[in-house]
Amino acid sequence: MNAKFLKVSCRDCSNESIIFSRATTAIACGVCGATLTNPAGGKAQLVGCNVVETLE
Numbered sequence: 768m769n770a771k772f773l774k775v776s777c778r779d780c781s782n783e784s785i786i787f788s789r790a791t792t793a794i795a796c797g798v799c800g801a802t803l804t805n806p807a808g809g810k811a812q813l814v815g816c817n818v819v820e821t822l823e
């Protein structure tokens with residue numbers, strides 16, 4: 768499968784985080800605690816962040 772890492776920016780505080788595209792747990796922003804992704808069907812669904820860059 769095509770797993771990737773994504774650099775994302777929190778919509779609430781703009782903090783940038785690196786997340787795994789197939790993360791199977793919810794990931795929270797390390798600064799403000801907002802939920803960034805929820806697991807959905809074996810991949811991370813982005814809920815509170817925008818993708819800045821895809822890291823191959």
Ligand SMILES: [Zn+2]
Nearest residue numbers: 777780796799
């Ligand atoms: Zn944040």
